[in-house]
Amino acid sequence: MCRWHHSGFDLDTGEIVKWCEALNEDGTSAGMEILGDISKNRAPLHLIPCREEDGYIWVGFD
Numbered sequence: 001m002c003r004w005h006h007s008g009f010d011l012d013t014g015e016i017v018k019w020c021e022a023l024n025e026d027g028t029s030a031g032m033e034i035l036g037d038i039s040k041n042r043a044p045l046h047l048i049p050c051r052e053e054d055g056y057i058w059v060g061f062d
Contacts (some may be wrong), residue, residue: 004029005038014045 027037028056049060
């Protein structure tokens, strides 16, 4: 769940579960108006492979 615009994503696939239910009428997010109209940026998440091992977080980059 995005804390700014309350969109929800499936963390296994990156697909959108729900989109921008908390946006202002002009497409901005309350408290983050500087970002502008984010309602048009609908896109699935790009997932990055990662794992936790021995207290470290390992992130894979292509």
